Amino acid sequence: MLKIVQVTDLHLTPPGVQHIGCDPQKRLKAAIASINAEHSDAELVVFTGDLAALGQAAAYEQLRNCLAELKVPYRLCLGNGDHRTRFRSSFPGVMVDDNGFVQSTAEIGGHHLIFLDTLATDGNHWGELCDARLSWLRARLDEIGKAPILLFLHHPPFAVGIPLLDSLALRAPERLASVLVGKNIRHMFFGHLHRPIAGSWNGIPFSVLRSTVSQFALRLGADPAARSLEAPFYAVALISSDKVVVHFHDYTYDGPVLEYRPVPAVIADDEAIAYTFQQTSAS
Secondary structure: OEEEEEEOOOOEOOOOOOEOOEOHHHHHHHHHHHHHHHOOOOOEEEEEOOOEOOOOHHHHHHHHHHHOOOOOOEEEEOOOOOOHHHHHHHOOOOOOOOOOOOOEEEEEOOEEEEEOOOEOOOOOOOEOOOHHHHHHHHHHHHHHOOOOEEEEOOOOOOOOOOHHHHHOOEOOHHHHHHHHOOOOEEEEEEOOOOOOEEEEEOOEEEEEOOOOOOEEOOOOOOOOOOEEOOOOOEEEEEEEOOEEEEEEEOOOOOOOOOOOOOOOOOOOOOHHHHHHHHHHHHO
């Protein structure tokens, strides 16, 4: 079974600078420590964009320092908080396409992974897949053929019911949809929304998860949007030929973990069995 960890929206800042009430570097280090301790058997960790909060070179230096501690191979995608040129200067070995976009592929465990660059060229916060990027994607899909594909990108191409976030989705989503028609896309992994969300788009299953820093509060239809300090997540995807299972892990939780005794397998006609079980469990 293929195990892939997704981490998103790190919003790293220069040293000593907080981001909406928390220290992004501390949160990322905690995520990496948790991955190393609990999921060092993962094949890959994918960071799906907004690596930096405002694209500063000092933030990418922080990222390099943190990633040096990660025991699992990783790939980096870009989001609207990133600066492509400064990122590439900080990570000169990163794979890019012929036009300099941070796009690449990998084949792991019989699956083809595609990593897209949806950072808008004009610096806006909404997502963009220009002709060049879509042409690259179309060529990769044609090469892959009917093999199963996992797609990673920052900006979702659909609305989720939170007006601000919907205004910052991927522009011209129908263009991406037309490229994906008929392809074996098993799952799409997004960032950007700072919410745990799952569903399907044009029949393709997807998942989104919380940021390692602050979140957007669940206020459907509300404008303006609101931030919250809900716990950060990373995701653990377990992938086999017949299923994709995505777990959301609250890696900063430090409360009790209680032993669990399964309830009786059969709800018996004799209610006394239930009371006996509940009294034993409570003691």
